[in-house]
Amino acid sequence: MKGDVYIASSTDKEVLEKAECGGVVTSLLKFALESKRADAVLAVKARDGNRYDGTPVLISQPDKVIETAGTLHCTSPNIARYVKEYTDGASDLKIAVVVKPCDAKAIIELAKRTQVKMDNLILIGLNCTGTLPSVKAKKMMKEVFGIDPTDVVAEDIDDDRLVITLADGTQKEKTLMELEEQEYGRRENCRRCETNIPTMADIACGKWGTSDKGTTFVEACTEKGANFIDAAISAGCISIRQPNPEAVQLRRKKDDAAIQSAKQWQERDFSSLKQMSSDERFEYWFGQFERCIKCYGCRDACPICYCKDCNLEADRGLVPPGEVPPDIMFPMVRITHVMDSCVNCGQCQDVCAMELPLSRLIFMLNRDLYDIFKYEPGVDIGQLPPLRTVTEQELSLSGVDVAF
Amino acid sequence: MDSFKPKIVGLFCNWCSYRGADLAGTSRLKYAPNVKIIRVMCSGRVDERLVLKAFALGADGVLVCGCHPGECHYHKGNLNARRRITGLKPFVEAIGIGKERLRLEWISASEGPKVAETVNSFTQTIKQLGPSAFNRRRNEH
Numbered sequence A: 001m002k003g004d005v006y007i008a009s010s011t012d013k014e015v016l017e018k019a020e021c022g023g024v025v026t027s028l029l030k031f032a033l034e035s036k037r038a039d040a041v042l043a044v045k046a047r048d049g050n051r052y053d054g055t056p057v058l059i060s061q062p063d064k065v066i067e068t069a070g071t072l073h074c075t076s077p078n079i080a081r082y083v084k085e086y087t088d089g090a091s092d093l094k095i096a097v098v099v100k101p102c103d104a105k106a107i108i109e110l111a112k113r114t115q116v117k118m119d120n121l122i123l124i125g126l127n128c129t130g131t132l133p134s135v136k137a138k139k140m141m142k143e144v145f146g147i148d149p150t151d152v153v154a155e156d157i158d159d160d161r162l163v164i165t166l167a168d169g170t171q172k173e174k175t176l177m178e179l180e181e182q183e184y185g186r187r188e189n190c191r192r193c194e195t196n197i198p199t200m201a202d203i204a205c206g207k208w209g210t211s212d213k214g215t216t217f218v219e220a221c222t223e224k225g226a227n228f229i230d231a232a233i234s235a236g237c238i239s240i241r242q243p244n245p246e247a248v249q250l251r252r253k254k255d256d257a258a259i260q261s262a263k264q265w266q267e268r269d270f271s272s273l274k275q276m277s278s279d280e281r282f283e284y285w286f287g288q289f290e291r292c293i294k295c296y297g298c299r300d301a302c303p304i305c306y307c308k309d310c311n312l313e314a315d316r317g318l319v320p321p322g323e324v325p326p327d328i329m330f331p332m333v334r335i336t337h338v339m340d341s342c343v344n345c346g347q348c349q350d351v352c353a354m355e356l357p358l359s360r361l362i363f364m365l366n367r368d369l370y371d372i373f374k375y376e377p378g379v380d381i382g383q384l385p386p387l388r389t390v391t392e393q394e395l396s397l398s399g400v401d402v403a404f
Numbered sequence B: 001m002d003s004f005k006p007k008i009v010g011l012f013c014n015w016c017s018y019r020g021a022d023l024a025g026t027s028r029l030k031y032a033p034n035v036k037i038i039r040v041m042c043s044g045r046v047d048e049r050l051v052l053k054a055f056a057l058g059a060d061g062v063l064v065c066g067c068h069p070g071e072c073h074y075h076k077g078n079l080n081a082r083r084r085i086t087g088l089k090p091f092v093e094a095i096g097i098g099k100e101r102l103r104l105e106w107i108s109a110s111e112g113p114k115v116a117e118t119v120n121s122f123t124q125t126i127k128q129l130g131p132s133a134f135n136r137r138r139n140e141h
């Protein structure tokens, strides 16, 4: 049933050996293919064994799924745009997709815009407290940890620490605080992200709430997810037991702590912007926008920017062609078009050739708009973008400000 | 600063405020001459692009006027405008244009005096704020 929770592990020996935390995700993916509930699975794999270059892979053979076992923390492939661009929004392919919370939210926002066929997807979510930008992560391995980045065989983030495991089995760790004070550590959008358990996906998997290694805490977040888990259990792909109340409590506590930390980062990042005077803000942002080289990377990466016929294209008459930096309408329109639905995935900022703090601004605006419209992007597929959706009830509000 | 003559762009709905402005004119109501009124078929036509383009081209303030809720000729165009303008304010504030420079008002065709009052009070607000950051930047360069 929706809402059910389990402590689970894989029953597949090969999977158990290779996977972290009980191999549940890998086994669920295999089951999806074997049971023909999915035509393909979409997961992330290290490209040629390079942990800093995770690439989305679409797999249709059950025995290949194992190649995606284990979690990569130093890479953040754009899963939502992959689904939209390369599978035509899953229009005629059933796909089981492994998602971080931001991937799930981005896919849901795309589904609201009819760019993704939700009926064809099953979202298998992973708990996430952040990923690291790959280039900086490599530098961090060398300069802060004093190791060769290619020696790393696993990373993990837990209890505000980054733990890395080397090929010879030794482990090294540092607190996120220590790393992030030195501008290393997680991507800045991840530091601000309050969604650690992907309850908007069909299934949420993670190790919070498990005490013994080799198990995963699993929550069925939708009916679809619950049916899927039931079938996987009946087929003997995963074994389960009920978590005790302490385990549930522990999971909640870890989530709460991560949420608090995210809120502190939001406060820190946003207040430095908000404390500037109006003139300082103008100088700051227009100084940033003047560095833009109009590569369109931010638009192409953003899951909210889905338009076939984008306003920012040269033939639309809004932004004159052939100018760098582009006319000021370029950043202003890009930002205002997505700010109500930004899922803080950080993809725009990751790809920006000029390293503009785009997601910091856009997600800050999103939180401002949340306070007004109470719209939480990427959570409820029935809730539509607040700057584009009016309701009958509003006819009786007479004021000029929207106040709910 | 006394010499500052604010440039205000008014985006007025054809069916209500634009007629209200006509009425103000034929009733010989005096009001500040700073507003360049652009007629739109409905306040629902006003999106972020019109507002931001006005600022980018040198408006010190943007005044959007539409029919009262329940009276829009296209039923909910004005409600769209209300959401968009409400939602744009945090943006214009965040990038240093200032949210006081953007105002939405409901003015019906019979509310000539309200056109005069609104324009006067908005002009006053903009006078106090001074030239917009865009214009100051332009003058400096």
Ligand code: SF4
Pocket: A189, A301, A302, A303, A304, A305, A338, A341, A342, A343, A344, A345, A346, A347, A348, A349, A358, A359, A362, A363
């Ligand atoms: S604006 Fe940036 S952070 Fe927000 S959804 Fe788009 S790509 Fe993600």
Ligand code: SF4
Pocket: A299, A304, A305, A306, A307, A309, A310, A311, A312, A333, A334, A337, A338
């Ligand atoms: S900038 Fe606006 S028009 Fe262009 S893709 Fe994004 S949302 Fe669509």
Ligand code: SF4
Pocket: A291, A292, A293, A294, A295, A296, A297, A298, A299, A348, A351, A352, A353, A354, A355, A356
């Ligand atoms: S990614 Fe950066 S440089 Fe490229 S268009 Fe966007 S803001 Fe400009």
Ligand code: FES
Pocket: B013, B014, B015, B016, B041, B042, B043, B044, B065, B066, B067, B071, B072, B073, B074, B075, B077, B078
């Ligand atoms: S017709 Fe006047 S606001 Fe829609």
